[in-house]
Amino acid sequence: MLPVFLKTLIGSFFDLLPIAVVIGFFQFVVLEQPIPNLMEILIGSLFVLIGLTLFVQGLEMGLFPLGESLAFAFARKGSLLWLLLFAFALGFGTTVAEPALIAVANEAAKVAAEGLVIGATDQARAEYALGLRLTVALSVGFAIVIGVLRIVRGWPVQYLIIGGYLGVIVMTFFAPAEIIGIAYDSGGVTTSTMTVPLVTALGVGLASSIRGRNPMVDGFGLIAFASLTPMIFVMAYGMIG
Amino acid sequence: MEQKLLETLWGTVADVLPITIIIIGFQALVIRRPIANLERVGFGFVYVLVGLAFFLQGLEMALFPLGKLMAQQLTAPDFLAGLHPAGEAVNQLDWTRYGWVYVFALAIGFSTTIAEPSLLAVAMKAHQVSGGVIGVWGLRIAVAVGVAFGIALGSYRIITGMPLHWYIIVGYMIVLVQTLFAPRTIIPLAYDSGGVTTSTVTVPIVAALGLGLASTVPGRNPVFDGFGLIAFASVFPIITVLAYAQISAWWANKTQ
Numbered sequence: 001m002l003p004v005f006l007k008t009l010i011g012s013f014f015d016l017l018p019i020a021v022v023i024g025f026f027q028f029v030v031l032e033q034p035i036p037n038l039m040e041i042l043i044g045s046l047f048v049l050i051g052l053t054l055f056v057q058g059l060e061m062g063l064f065p066l067g068e069s070l071a072f073a074f075a076r077k078g079s080l081l082w083l084l085l086f087a088f089a090l091g092f093g094t095t096v097a098e099p100a101l102i103a104v105a106n107e108a109a110k111v112a113a114e115g116l117v118i119g120a121t122d123q124a125r126a127e128y129a130l131g132l133r134l135t136v137a138l139s140v141g142f143a144i145v146i147g148v149l150r151i152v153r154g155w156p157v158q159y160l161i162i163g164g165y166l167g168v169i170v171m172t173f174f175a176p177a178e179i180i181g182i183a184y185d186s187g188g189v190t191t192s193t194m195t196v197p198l199v200t201a202l203g204v205g206l207a208s209s210i211r212g213r214n215p216m217v218d219g220f221g222l223i224a225f226a227s228l229t230p231m232i233f234v235m236a237y238g239m240i241g
Numbered sequence: 242m243e244q245k246l247l248e249t250l251w252g253t254v255a256d257v258l259p260i261t262i263i264i265i266g267f268q269a270l271v272i273r274r275p276i277a278n279l280e281r282v283g284f285g286f287v288y289v290l291v292g293l294a295f296f297l298q299g300l301e302m303a304l305f306p307l308g309k310l311m312a313q314q315l316t317a318p319d320f321l322a323g324l325h326p327a328g329e330a331v332n333q334l335d336w337t338r339y340g341w342v343y344v345f346a347l348a349i350g351f352s353t354t355i356a357e358p359s360l361l362a363v364a365m366k367a368h369q370v371s372g373g374v375i376g377v378w379g380l381r382i383a384v385a386v387g388v389a390f391g392i393a394l395g396s397y398r399i400i401t402g403m404p405l406h407w408y409i410i411v412g413y414m415i416v417l418v419q420t421l422f423a424p425r426t427i428i429p430l431a432y433d434s435g436g437v438t439t440s441t442v443t444v445p446i447v448a449a450l451g452l453g454l455a456s457t458v459p460g461r462n463p464v465f466d467g468f469g470l471i472a473f474a475s476v477f478p479i480i481t482v483l484a485y486a487q488i489s490a491w492w493a494n495k496t497q
Contacts, residue, residue: 022351026311026345026348030315030341036307040302041303041307044298045303047302048300051291051299055293056292058287061281062288063286097258165417181405184468185472189439194256194257197359215370224429
């Protein structure tokens with residue numbers, strides 16, 4: 001146990017070293033300033049190091065096996081309907097409470113109020129932000145469903161993704177200008193640090209337990225769907241709302 | 242400090258609650274089988290929770306204040322003016338005036354991506370699934386180069402004020418052409434790496450950079466132009482990962 005922990009700790013140290021070098025270089029060489037609150041920064045760095053090490057340990061012990069065992073259980077059960085329901089619940093449930101999404105939605109409501117798309121009242125803003133969050137969460141649920149269906153059926157990922165990109169491009173020309181930046185960004189913020197390992201393990205687990213599927217070719221791609229559909233759905237939300 | 246750590250831990254738990262309920266619900270009602278090694282998995286789950294709480298709290302203490310301040314200082318008119326001889330009027334619309342901003346964008350994009358836990362998770366899985374063909378570091382460096390380039394180009398876009406969608410559309414076109422020629426096994430992974438790059442570590446600092454630039458450069462509106470850097474950081478990693486696979490395949494062919 002301890003040697004593994006130490007090895008992970010050293011790995012985490014090297015993962016974090018580049019940031020320390022970059023921040024140090026800019027602070028001392030470019031901006032020519034001392035480091036403020038040195039003690040707090042040292043403690044914070046220690047927290048980051050311990051946190052990353054525990055996270056990596058937990059991935060191998062908890063999240064990866066959990067995602068895989070769920071995939072195997074659903075494959076053994078053989079009910080596509082339950083699998084797709086689970087896929088939707090996973091996508092919707094993990095996204096709707098995502099703090100990064102809540103932040104972006106509130107920001108977007110401010111933009112909409114300034115652009116006179118909605119009224120400048122708190123209530124209008126709150127409704128707009130909630131609508132946006134539900135839209136993104138629905139789109140991620142939908143994305144995981146399509147992605148899982150693709151794994152089960154063995155459809156090639158590139159046609160779906162490229163079709164999706166073309167959808168994004170076409171929508172861009174019709175969507176109101178102020179929503180475009182937010183829509184593009186919302187694709188990136190939906191996939192949180194907890195969701196990614198779980199969803200990846202689920203995809204790879206499904207592809208390994210269904211005969212004729214290759215985990216490398218068919219197992220990955222769920223995250224790609226989850227970052228693509230929010231862009232389309234948010235632009236649609238901007239056009240309707 | 243202890244209280245803040247507890248608050249972060251509580252926030253993480255609340256964030257994870259929906260997933261936990263969904264998994265337990267399906268496990269109990271639909272699958273109706275106990276999870277293998279339940280104790281170990283449970284401990285792993287707790288490790289992830291506590292680890293994330295420490296990680297986020299540590300970032301709040303060590304990285305975000307300094308990183309955000311840095312982004313503001315590098316884009317502040319005083320700093321830009323100080324780089325040039327006294328008396329010379331600084332044209333803030335001249336994109337070459339922002340040299341350190343591009344260097345900062347490149348460096349911070351690269352280094353925060355290397356530290357991104359979700360990318361690490363995907364790289365570990367890819368390494369395992371590919372039987373070691375895809376290196377954990379190889380994939381992460383390819384992604385980090387893409388993010389670095391994306392953030393730098395995104396900063397250039399904010400400074401010059403060109404429309405966001407043309408850049409993104411051209412980015413997608415490149416992805417499309419590469420998809421036709423890239424090895425088939427890398428394609429899903431490359432698409433995935435676009436989504437995982439921008440997460441816990443990268444977003445707050447990059448957002449500060451975007452807002453700083455948009456409020457300094459004359460004629461830019463922070464509300465409209467501050468967005469969009471994340472989109473850049475999601476497209477370019479796809480290009481670099483596909484390129485990494487193409488170069489590896491080409492190299493393997495050549496040396497055979």
